[in-house]
Amino acid sequence: MRIGEIAALVGVTSRAVRHYHHIGLLPEPARQANGYRAYTVREAVLLARIRRLTEIGLSLDEVRDVLADDAGRELGEVLAELDADLARQEREIQERRQVLAALLEAPLTSDGPLSPALAALLDHAPATTSPAAAKDREHLALLDAAGDGAGAELFAALRPLAENPGVLALYERLDALEGAGADDPRIAPLAAELAAAVPDEVLAVIPEGEPSATGLGRVLLDDYPPAQRAVVRRVMEELAERVRRRGTA
Amino acid sequence: MRIGEIAALVGVTSRAVRHYHHIGLLPEPARQANGYRAYTVREAVLLARIRRLTEIGLSLDEVRDVLADDAGRELGEVLAELDADLARQEREIQERRQVLAALLEAPLTSDGPLSPALAALLDHAPATTSPAAAKDREHLALLDAAGDGAGAELFAALRPLAENPGVLALYERLDALEGAGADDPRIAPLAAELAAAVPDEVLAVIPEGEPSATGLGRVLLDDYPPAQRAVVRRVMEELAERVRRRGTA
DNA sequence: CTTGACCTTGTCGCAGCGTCAACGTTTCTA
DNA sequence: TAGAAACGTTGACGCTGCGACAAGGTCAAG
Incomplete structure (x- = not known):
């Protein structure tokens, strides 16, 4: 497989695949005579795992940690942490939306929003x-x-x-x-x-x-x-x- | 006032103030003989407006638009748009948390999360x-x-x-x-x-x-x-x- | 033979500053 | 009064996760 094929197969862009190579997240496959990267199932499986993890919301660093850790236990920790983080973000957004609602309620002064x-x-x-x-x-x-x-x-x-x-x-x-x-x-x-x-x-x-x-x-x-x-x-x-x-x- | 004073007064860092100067959001004040920036109430009021707007969640570009627009009407539009954006983010986070909850429910395979x-x-x-x-x-x-x-x-x-x-x-x-x-x-x-x-x-x-x-x-x-x-x-x-x-x- | 769709490496850009670096000024302290 | 601590100055890199471009090389089809 060439880079465009594996990317389309897994559902990411070629640029993303190269980026993963660049940061050492996905090992570089062997090259063909023309210099093209020659991908095998090995990389495809890895790339698919990466995509699933990033889709959930893990950062690439966290993905690296999870993949490096042979035990599947680390994943649970990271996911729990991620959930806590998302919960915090959700609260923040709700608070900000309440502030916004209050601001939109009041007449808007030219000096911007006030206490x-x-x-x-x-x-x-x-x-x-x-x-x-x-x-x-x-x-x-x-x-x-x-x-x-x-x-x-x-x-x-x-x-x-x-x-x-x-x-x-x-x-x-x-x-x-x-x-x-x-x-x-x-x-x-x-x-x-x-x-x-x-x-x-x-x-x-x-x-x-x-x-x-x-x-x-x-x-x-x-x-x-x-x-x-x-x-x-x-x-x-x-x-x-x-x-x-x-x-x- | 010097930069540290105005920054502390309004509640931002000196670096942020310099950044606002750099991107043209806050005009550079006159300089003292030693080269230090000499701030007046004018900049303090402006900086306070910037802080209030960014605190709400506006980007610096949006802040620039709101400040540039003499009419206070633009602000309403931006805020409404921002609220819609926050609502969307909130929904996304909730969806992701549901996915996460489902994942944490199931036993974690070593191959990572699966459908x-x-x-x-x-x-x-x-x-x-x-x-x-x-x-x-x-x-x-x-x-x-x-x-x-x-x-x-x-x-x-x-x-x-x-x-x-x-x-x-x-x-x-x-x-x-x-x-x-x-x-x-x-x-x-x-x-x-x-x-x-x-x-x-x-x-x-x-x-x-x-x-x-x-x-x-x-x-x-x-x-x-x-x-x-x-x-x-x-x-x-x-x-x-x-x-x-x-x-x- | 040309065209178009691939591939290659390398670089800049993005948002909003944090964080050195390397240096000058002011101010407090011993 | 000297030295240190705490300010100020400009300049540049770092962070996240790639997108977009440049300036090519490769390959299959018309």
């Missing part, structure tokens, strides 16, 4: 085209993905703020500061009003220490132009002050 | 250490894997032969011919008795034409030493004769 906690928060926030609000949402999405797990509590605590219709005006005032200087007189009053709007529940989940100490806080601040950055910094200072007062009270 | 039809046949054959019988089993396993589908009927038809205790003696006489010449006097009577032992049901599933015409028949014959080959050829001729007689009768 349920953040999705609930944004769902209750009023629609707006404010760039500052958009930036806020980006920052929240980043916290969401940061995976430190503290996100969910923060999002729940921010719920009253999101439902407060007054924040829209504050966002607009923040937008107005986009090109302003760090010494703009509108900074102080806006920061005061913003800090006042933050509900007490949020204080509990604010990380301690200077925000600029952690890399994330510094980077988030750096994301704003000067005047807006000054506002955000003042708000954070104000909140820190409230935390201290609450601690001593 | 139910052949397994049933071998299960009813008496235990023997005859080399000729072993060769027969190999040939049957090869037919089993040949996938032409004609195997199952043949195996069913061979059932009476397997259960016939007389075949053991015939196998032993065949074994005795291993080193004999093609003109050995024991060939003719053994062939006659073997052919007589083959049940009529087998005749219906024997492929027509000369066995040496098909590649498989020739190769199977070549697998035997001369005297045994002569026996097998005579048996096949005898069976072909019976087919003809049955056809005209």
Whole structure:
């Protein structure tokens, strides 16, 4: 038999047969005078075994192990292991499909899929085209993905703020500061009003220490132009002050 | 932020981030004077989106499509497609696990897993250490894997032969011919008795034409030493004769 | 004699990074 | 203050199981 014949007989491609030769899974048969491989029943039987095993789902390495092991016992182990592996994969797929179903249920935001906690928060926030609000949402999405797990509590605590219709005006005032200087007189009053709007529940989940100490806080601040950055910094200072007062009270 | 920081923040490895740069999925940020990449919130938000999407199971190419598409509609399509794909994978895994369960149920032969039809046949054959019988089993396993589908009927038809205790003696006489010449006097009577032992049901599933015409028949014959080959050829001729007689009768 | 269907070896490609290698930078520690 | 540990840089190979191509040689049929 030539390679195409044995391949067709067993139901694999010639390329696969050569591949099995290459990795030493199937011994190379003798050659004809023209250089063609001359296959016998020996190789055909071996190749058929290989195909049956790979069809079940064994890797070529596992097939090699099973074939090398003279005892048929190894096969049982490998199959049991394989079944366990498949069971795990099945669970993973089911979990992912559940996540997918939940995502397809909810309205798709342009920021991609979000955690349920953040999705609930944004769902209750009023629609707006404010760039500052958009930036806020980006920052929240980043916290969401940061995976430190503290996100969910923060999002729940921010719920009253999101439902407060007054924040829209504050966002607009923040937008107005986009090109302003760090010494703009509108900074102080806006920061005061913003800090006042933050509900007490949020204080509990604010990380301690200077925000600029952690890399994330510094980077988030750096994301704003000067005047807006000054506002955000003042708000954070104000909140820190409230935390201290609450601690001593 | 440096690469390690943004990677830890979002929950991927630095290597993955560099990989995303390499394939153009995440834009390269500006560099610091020392050559280090200097990340901002912009990249962090993007990277977080990428991670969420890949976590769901999107390929990097799909992630690129979703991110490139300004409309959030594309995402829905991709997710639906992904869910269909996962459903298909789930079905495949379940099917494979069923096959596995059936295999683990049956006793494991040293020839590896076999089709139910052949397994049933071998299960009813008496235990023997005859080399000729072993060769027969190999040939049957090869037919089993040949996938032409004609195997199952043949195996069913061979059932009476397997259960016939007389075949053991015939196998032993065949074994005795291993080193004999093609003109050995024991060939003719053994062939006659073997052919007589083959049940009529087998005749219906024997492929027509000369066995040496098909590649498989020739190769199977070549697998035997001369005297045994002569026996097998005579048996096949005898069976072909019976087919003809049955056809005209 | 040509055409087409085989065969040969060798190489690249695939997905998504992990893992060296070989080297420069920053930062902590003794 | 020096040295080590822990970062960063680019570049390249490895993994799985072959598919696909290149650039031929071989063989049977028209």
